Amino acid sequence: MQIEPIAYIYTDFPEKFGIPRQAGRVPELFGKIIFEPKFRKPEALRGITEFSHLWLIFDFSESHRKIWSPTVRPPRLGGNQRVGVFASRSPFRPNPIGLSCVKLEAVQNQTELLVSGIDLLNHTPILDIKPYLPYTDSQTKAFGSYGEMHKNDKLFVHFPENLLVQIPEQKQKALLACLADDPRPSYQHDPNRIYYLQYANFELQFQVSGKNLYVIDLQKNPDCNDTNQ
Amino acid sequence: MQIEPIAYIYTDFPEKFGIPRQAGRVPELFGKIIFEPKFRKPEALRGITEFSHLWLIFDFSESHRKIWSPTVRPPRLGGNQRVGVFASRSPFRPNPIGLSCVKLEAVQNQTELLVSGIDLLNHTPILDIKPYLPYTDSQTKAFGSYGEMHKNDKLFVHFPENLLVQIPEQKQKALLACLADDPRPSYQHDPNRIYYLQYANFELQFQVSGKNLYVIDLQKNPDCNDTNQ
Numbered sequence: 001m002q003i004e005p006i007a008y009i010y011t012d013f014p015e016k017f018g019i020p021r022q023a024g025r026v027p028e029l030f031g032k033i034i035f036e037p038k039f040r041k042p043e044a045l046r047g048i049t050e051f052s053h054l055w056l057i058f059d060f061s062e063s064h065r066k067i068w069s070p071t072v073r074p075p076r077l078g079g080n081q082r083v084g085v086f087a088s089r090s091p092f093r094p095n096p097i098g099l100s101c102v103k104l105e106a107v108q109n110q111t112e113l114l115v116s117g118i119d120l121l122n123h124t125p126i127l128d129i130k131p132y133l134p135y136t137d138s139q140t141k142a143f144g145s146y147g148e149m150h151k152n153d154k155l156f157v158h159f160p161e162n163l164l165v166q167i168p169e170q171k172q173k174a175l176l177a178c179l180a181d182d183p184r185p186s187y188q189h190d191p192n193r194i195y196y197l198q199y200a201n202f203e204l205q206f207q208v209s210g211k212n213l214y215v216i217d218l219q220k221n222p223d224c225n226d227t228n229q
Numbered sequence: 230m231q232i233e234p235i236a237y238i239y240t241d242f243p244e245k246f247g248i249p250r251q252a253g254r255v256p257e258l259f260g261k262i263i264f265e266p267k268f269r270k271p272e273a274l275r276g277i278t279e280f281s282h283l284w285l286i287f288d289f290s291e292s293h294r295k296i297w298s299p300t301v302r303p304p305r306l307g308g309n310q311r312v313g314v315f316a317s318r319s320p321f322r323p324n325p326i327g328l329s330c331v332k333l334e335a336v337q338n339q340t341e342l343l344v345s346g347i348d349l350l351n352h353t354p355i356l357d358i359k360p361y362l363p364y365t366d367s368q369t370k371a372f373g374s375y376g377e378m379h380k381n382d383k384l385f386v387h388f389p390e391n392l393l394v395q396i397p398e399q400k401q402k403a404l405l406a407c408l409a410d411d412p413r414p415s416y417q418h419d420p421n422r423i424y425y426l427q428y429a430n431f432e433l434q435f436q437v438s439g440k441n442l443y444v445i446d447l448q449k450n451p452d453c454n455d456t457n458q
Contacts, residue, residue: 001288001356003230003324022365039323044299046313053371054315057286057326059230070273084275086358094268095232097286097357099328101368127230128326129315131373136251137330138367142282144360 005059005125007035009115012171012200014122016062018183021075022089023056023100024117025181028174031102031118033126035111042110049107053132054115058098059125063091079187098124101132154180155213163218171200179206179213234288234354236264238344241400241429243351245291247412250304251318252285252329253346254410257403260331260347262355264340271339278336282361283344287327288354292320308416327353330361383409384442392447400429408435408442 011031013019020026033056035044048054071082072090085093102115113129157179164172183197191209194216198204205217240260242248249255262285264273277283300311301319314322331344342358361367386408393401412426420438423445427433434446 001232001234001354003232003326005230006323022362024365024368039297041299043311044313044315046300046311046316048313048316051316051371051373053368055328057324057328068268070270071275082272082275084273084277086273087275087277087280087360089359089362093357094235095286095356097232097326099284099286099359101366125230127324128322130318130328131316132368132371133251133318133373134368134371135373136253138369138371139253139282139330139361139363140367140369142280142361142363142367144280144362144364 003127005036005127006039007033007126007129009033009056009058009118009120009122009124009126011118011120011122011124012174013120013198015198016121017195018178018197018199019121020119020178020181023102023119025119026174026177027103027117028177029118030105030114030116030174031120032108033113033115033129040111045107045111045113048104048113048131051104051131053101054104054113055128055130055132055137056098056100056102056115056120056126057128057130058100058120059127060091060093060096060098061125062121063093063096065092065096068092068094075186077186079185097127101137153182155182155208155211156180157213157215159215163215166218166220167200167202175199175204179215182208182213184208232356234265234356235268236262236355236358238262238285238287238347238349238351238353238355240347240349240351240353241403242349242427244427245350246424247407247426247428248350249348249407249410252331252348254348255403255406256332256346257406258347259334259343259345259403260349261337262342262344262358269340274336274340274342277333277342277360280333280360282330283333283342284357284359284361284366285327285329285331285344285349285355286357286359287329287349288356289320289322289325289327290354291350292322292325294321294325297321297323304415306415308414326356330366382411384411384437384440385409386442386444388444392444395447395449396429396431404428404433408444411437411442413437 009031105114201221203219206215238260334343430450432448435444
């Protein structure tokens with residue numbers, strides 16, 4: 001079966017590190033979906049604003065592998081326990097197809113979708129967009145296992161004011177929420193380690209000690225185009 | 230992007246007519262997922278029974294078209310009103326990829342998945358299977374539009390006992406629920422029209438008058454293999 005991108009999403013994450021582990025964890029994170037020319041038709045979106053949420057089906061374009069592994073090690077289990085790939089949302093799957101529920105904020109310029117609660121890399125190819133239908137998609141009695149773990153563990157973020165003000169104001173809250181959500185792999189706990197996170201054309205450096213995250217430096221990437229078209 | 234089926238699902242529906250309009254509408258409807266030989270590995274399912282529900286991402290294999298239409302006419306709007314394809318769950322989409330949430334009933338023979346609440350044609354190619362994660366997938370505040378309409382409209386089903394007993398007992402309840410859910414296209418209201426529905430190797434004939442559905446004949450398909458492997 002041959003499929004092609006219908007659109008690309010533009011987000012503040014040029015790299016995987018720092019992206020929330022699931023959609024909706026950071027409601028303040030926005031993305032803009034721009035359709036490919038052949039699918040850029042206002043009528044293809046007719047009625048879409050009557051839905052509050054959308055499904056994005058996308059290509060895990062940075063996770064293509066020639067060989068598939070039947071098991072994966074979810075970060076949430078500490079990275080050292082293996083579960084079946086079909087019991088995980090890992091990007092490394094036989095068909096590298098991803099699924100995210102996002103909030104529809106607005107239709108812009110008749111053909112662009114502004115969405116929030118994203119968990120996607122900048123320029124991720126979108127394969128399909130569907131309305132979220134609460135009566136069939138919201139399984140209020142469903143239960144999951146390790147996906148639930150740590151979901152309320154938050155770090156206390158220390159972000160020096162002189163550094164924070166360099167980030168555009170409308171992007172500060174989302175960044176703080178991503179940091180509080182603890183972007184580290186679960187198995188890394190070295191307080192001396194310096195982590196580098198790319199966000200909205202900035203490179204951030206931070207360290208984590210216990211429940212505290214300390215931002216120690218911030219640099220603007222001079223040679224980078226603005227990813228938020 | 231090239232993708233391939235990882236599995237096929239076996240259901241009681243050899244044709245589209247009669248299939249519930251969304252997953253979960255008829256909880257009694259079962260399907261069995263059998264993996265393709267290269268993906269048939271017990272370890273690929275390790276931990277899956279800790280989840281109550283699964284996402285099936287599948288190929289709308291009977292709905293491939295060379296030309297895409299930016300609008301579709303959802304049956305729930307009477308079939309005469311057009312909405313954008315991305316504001317619908319229509320199978321006729323630029324990439325014919327479907328999404329259904331089903332309940333995981335059991336893992337059988339180490340590599341087969343028995344699921345319920347299906348809305349899929351027999352032998353639908355499955356592209357991916359993911360666990361349903363309530364904290365990100367269940368959007369309790371989401372709202373939709375026409376998807377909600379008529380969801381509690383039920384027909385009163387008159388199924389003569391001498392016909393009903395011909396259906397295997399464990400398949401009767403699901404069939405009655407499918408009929409009560411009104412399989413007709415919304416725009417058809419001719420009480421003289423006879424509808425033919427294929428289910429579990431039977432062909433059923435029925436008519437609908439007002440809120441009453443009358444089963445008028447039932448024939449076993451002699452030349453049909455059992456689709457429930």
